[in-house]
Amino acid sequence: MKSVIWSRYKRELAAAVAYLALLVAVGAVAPSFYSAANLRDLLVNNAPVLIVATGMTMVIIVREIDISVGSQFAVCSVVAGLLAKAGAPIPLLIPALIAVGAAMGALNGWLIGRLRIPSIIATLAMYVAWRDALRWATQGAWVQGLPDDFQWFGLGQSRGQWLIVAAAIALLVFFAWALRNLRAGRALYAVGSQREAARLLGLNPSALVFGVFTLMGALVGLAALLNAVRFATVPSNAGTGLELKAIASVVVGGTAISGGRGTLIGTLIGTALLGTTGTALTFAGINPFWEKAMQGAIILVALISEVALGRLTHEPR
Amino acid sequence: MKPLLQVRAIDKSYAGVQALRDAHLELFAGEVHALVGENGAGKSTLIKIITGAVEPDGGEIWLNGQRVAEISPRRAKELGIAAIYQQPALFPELSVAENIALGLESGGLLARVNWRARRQQAAALLARVGARILPDREAGALTMAEQQLVEIARAIGARSRILIMDEPTAALSEEETRHLFRVIGELRDAGVAVIYISHRLEELSAIADRVTVLRDGRTIGTYRMEELDRQQLIRLMVGRELSAVFPWRARKLGEPVLELCDFGSSTAGIENINLTVHAGEIVGLAGLVGAGRTELARAIFGLVPADRGELRLRGVPVRIGDPTQAIACGIAYLPEDRQRHGVIPEMAISANITLASLDALASPWGMDFRRERAIAAHYVQRLGIKTPSIYAPVQTLSGGNQQKVALGRWLATEPQVIILDEPTQGVDVGTKAEIHRLMIELAAQGAAILMISSEMPELLGMSDRIAVMREGTIVAQLAREEATQERVLALALGQ
Numbered sequence: 001m002k003s004v005i006w007s008r009y010k011r012e013l014a015a016a017v018a019y020l021a022l023l024v025a026v027g028a029v030a031p032s033f034y035s036a037a038n039l040r041d042l043l044v045n046n047a048p049v050l051i052v053a054t055g056m057t058m059v060i061i062v063r064e065i066d067i068s069v070g071s072q073f074a075v076c077s078v079v080a081g082l083l084a085k086a087g088a089p090i091p092l093l094i095p096a097l098i099a100v101g102a103a104m105g106a107l108n109g110w111l112i113g114r115l116r117i118p119s120i121i122a123t124l125a126m127y128v129a130w131r132d133a134l135r136w137a138t139q140g141a142w143v144q145g146l147p148d149d150f151q152w153f154g155l156g157q158s159r160g161q162w163l164i165v166a167a168a169i170a171l172l173v174f175f176a177w178a179l180r181n182l183r184a185g186r187a188l189y190a191v192g193s194q195r196e197a198a199r200l201l202g203l204n205p206s207a208l209v210f211g212v213f214t215l216m217g218a219l220v221g222l223a224a225l226l227n228a229v230r231f232a233t234v235p236s237n238a239g240t241g242l243e244l245k246a247i248a249s250v251v252v253g254g255t256a257i258s259g260g261r262g263t264l265i266g267t268l269i270g271t272a273l274l275g276t277t278g279t280a281l282t283f284a285g286i287n288p289f290w291e292k293a294m295q296g297a298i299i300l301v302a303l304i305s306e307v308a309l310g311r312l313t314h315e316p317r
Numbered sequence: 318m319k320p321l322l323q324v325r326a327i328d329k330s331y332a333g334v335q336a337l338r339d340a341h342l343e344l345f346a347g348e349v350h351a352l353v354g355e356n357g358a359g360k361s362t363l364i365k366i367i368t369g370a371v372e373p374d375g376g377e378i379w380l381n382g383q384r385v386a387e388i389s390p391r392r393a394k395e396l397g398i399a400a401i402y403q404q405p406a407l408f409p410e411l412s413v414a415e416n417i418a419l420g421l422e423s424g425g426l427l428a429r430v431n432w433r434a435r436r437q438q439a440a441a442l443l444a445r446v447g448a449r450i451l452p453d454r455e456a457g458a459l460t461m462a463e464q465q466l467v468e469i470a471r472a473i474g475a476r477s478r479i480l481i482m483d484e485p486t487a488a489l490s491e492e493e494t495r496h497l498f499r500v501i502g503e504l505r506d507a508g509v510a511v512i513y514i515s516h517r518l519e520e521l522s523a524i525a526d527r528v529t530v531l532r533d534g535r536t537i538g539t540y541r542m543e544e545l546d547r548q549q550l551i552r553l554m555v556g557r558e559l560s561a562v563f564p565w566r567a568r569k570l571g572e573p574v575l576e577l578c579d580f581g582s583s584t585a586g587i588e589n590i591n592l593t594v595h596a597g598e599i600v601g602l603a604g605l606v607g608a609g610r611t612e613l614a615r616a617i618f619g620l621v622p623a624d625r626g627e628l629r630l631r632g633v634p635v636r637i638g639d640p641t642q643a644i645a646c647g648i649a650y651l652p653e654d655r656q657r658h659g660v661i662p663e664m665a666i667s668a669n670i671t672l673a674s675l676d677a678l679a680s681p682w683g684m685d686f687r688r689e690r691a692i693a694a695h696y697v698q699r700l701g702i703k704t705p706s707i708y709a710p711v712q713t714l715s716g717g718n719q720q721k722v723a724l725g726r727w728l729a730t731e732p733q734v735i736i737l738d739e740p741t742q743g744v745d746v747g748t749k750a751e752i753h754r755l756m757i758e759l760a761a762q763g764a765a766i767l768m769i770s771s772e773m774p775e776l777l778g779m780s781d782r783i784a785v786m787r788e789g790t791i792v793a794q795l796a797r798e799e800a801t802q803e804r805v806l807a808l809a810l811g812q
């Protein structure tokens with residue numbers, strides 16, 4: 001039994017071990033890393049990424065990819081700011097942004113699920129299209145002069161912060177449960193593993209792919225809103241590099257880029273690992289300039305260990 | 318009695334190929350209906366049209382006296398039609414239990430999954446088909462035969478009115494096949510209609526009540542099984558006479574070419590293998606599924622590390638660490654699982670056939686495409702690969718024709734040692750005879766041939782000597798004269 005668990009979750013365990021090593025190392029060098037304020041900042045900063053990575057996990061499990069999440073994120077952020085400025089009631093922003101994101105995701109889903117355009121191309125096109133459309137519409141201007149109750153939903157900083165973190169965790173837990181226990185979740189694994197076999201069993205791969213991209217968009221909309229309310233202004237370049245951060249977190253967390261395999265617990269660990277390195281380096285007194293290099297190294301190690309673990313425990317396919 | 322299923326006037330063409338023209342089929346409840354025909358005759362296409370996996374260009378499907386207009390895999394499932402396709406349709410990343418459950422569970426996408434029930438159901442179905450496979454294993458790590466058993470378990474679990482099996486026994490040995498037939502018999506008695514496709518004609522007389530013959534996409538006719546003998550059936554399928562005897566003839570054996578002394582591999586679970594294959598000799602490897610025959614072949618070819626004993630080629634000890642070295646030593650290996658290891662589906666037939674002998678195509682100006690065309694055309698003709706062009710992608714070929722491409726590739730390397738893992742699996746009777754003639758020809762030219770086969774007549778008919786494996790080692794070797802079906806089976810079972 002033990003060996004079954006080890007072999008099934010070996011990728012997640014490897015990421016967890018790496019994360020623990022990082023925490024121990026930084027604790028030894030700089031104990032002040034463990035101050036309550038720093039930990040809270042880490043959680044709040046990474047919560048929006050975690051929400052996007054949650055959606056990205058499902059996209060990758062179904063053997064697709066979404067490069068456009070960063071651009072969607074920027075559009076949603078600006079829309080949130082403009083709506084608030086136009087006097088929309090703040091609680092209504094939540095369903096509104098989910099809908100806006102879902103609409104953008106549905107467009108991806110239609111291109112990929114129905115028209116069968118490869119997702120890397122379709123979402124690359126949307127990545128460029130949304131960014132440029134936004135640049136053209138805002139002329140690079142930030143959204144300023146937001147109503148007072150926009151920031152932290154008018155709940156005040158500390159309650160607002162906990163709301164964001166709680167939302168991210170709740171979503172992750174719900175989707176982790178759904179991926180394992182709902183037929184829809186298992187269908188994603190099946191389609192990602194062997195699309196044609198899934199079709200022959202009566203599943204509808206096109207519809208599932210459409211659904212996953214729509215869901216991805218909805219999560220991006222929500223993440224953008226939760227991120228925007230942290231600040232007094234909305235930058236028009238929000239979410240640059242978010243797609244890479246999310247994909248990297250998913251892959252480091254052990255989800256197979258070739259589809260059909262992966263868990264959200266892994267994604268949680270992956271997001272935590274990549275989201276902590278920058279701060280950890282700063283606390284350890286290392287030039288944060290190294291952050292990207294360090295993250296690159298982590299991704300490489302994750303991919304190499306995936307290959308190595310596969311060799312050890314798998315017959316060649 | 319009214320027929321359960323009627324398929325009328327089905328037409329289907331793929332770019333440049335008329336796969337079916339005016340095909341029809343009539344199926345009654347409680348019968349096992351065999352569907353036979355040469356490779357590329359259109360059998361798989363016909364059943365895919367029945368299950369809605371492929372859309373026909375014309376024709377009608379009637380179920381219980383009612384026309385079924387739009388049919389899709391999902392609709393077919395609702396109508397009580399279950400199928401095992403020729404191409405494996407498992408999810409390699411998922412567990413066996415889940416693979417079985419995904420085909421059986423109904424209910425909306427928001428329904429809860431009951432993991433415990435899934436495992437119990439899988440265990441029960443696997444037991445019913447006589448498979449000893451743990452439901453928690455990952456499907457991608459299973460052998461061909463195990464995968465086939467999982468698919469059979471899944472199809473049987475669907476409790477369908479119509480059960481379609483496209484070459485379910487291609488990778489199974491005697492023992493598993495017998496078990497399967499018992500289960501099919503039970504289903505028939507319970508009123509299920511079974512469509513059964515196989516190239517093993519001996520199987521058909523054991524299991525089928527009626528048979529429909531397809532030739533070049535047309536239905537030639539439907540007959541009661543006992544009306545036809547083997548020769549008549551072949552004539553209907555092929556349109557000409559075929560000799561029923563194996564082309565075996567006594568040959569003079571040469572030097573030992575391949576020698577294994579206490580050979581073994583701990584990762585593959587084989588040990589103490591002592592076997593010699595001489596130039597010009599065909600040695601058959603018999604054994605049940607899981608006896609280690611494929612593992613032995615893989616260890617010789619360097620696909621799994623051999624860490625015990627010695628391998629000698631023409632008397633010289635060699636260490637083979639990977640397939641590149643094996644090919645360089647003149648060893649060829651036709652793997653059992655052609656879908657995953659045998660062909661590259663997207664590539665042209667010509668490129669697939671020459672893939673293992675690229676060195677021979679080198680010229681000062683790069684690849685010698687004229688020679689490539691000549692080699693490919695030779696094997697396409699010799700093996701009767703049915704295709705409009707040697708440049709067609711292999712994935713557009715019928716299952717049996719894909720097998721022939723894989724075989725052609727290894728023959729093209731002109732090896733001194735050839736390991737053939739189920740060389741005639743999935744090919745029709747005509748081609749089977751042609752492959753047998755080719756094997757004899759190669760042996761006569763001095764090649765040493767090691768043949769793994771689960772078809773007893775082929776083993777007995779083609780081998781100069783039969784080595785029987787059980788539990789990872791060779792338990793006995795029988796000369797051609799002493800080998801009988803009963804003896805081989807008893808040794809394989811350990812009785």
Ligand SMILES: Nc1ncnc2c1ncn2[C@@H]1O[C@H](COP(=O)(O)OP(=O)(O)OP(=O)(O)O)[C@@H](O)[C@H]1O
Binds near residue numbers: 336358714717745
């Ligand atoms: N996807 C495809 N694209 C083009 N041609 C195809 C395709 N699928 C099948 N064909 C062609 O249709 C014909 C019938 O193929 P089918 O697979 O039905 O044969 P089969 O009777 O099942 O043969 P086998 O015994 O080899 O499995 C073949 O000539 C094949 O090349």
Ligand SMILES: [Mg+2]
Binds near residue numbers: 361
């Ligand atoms: Mg076929």
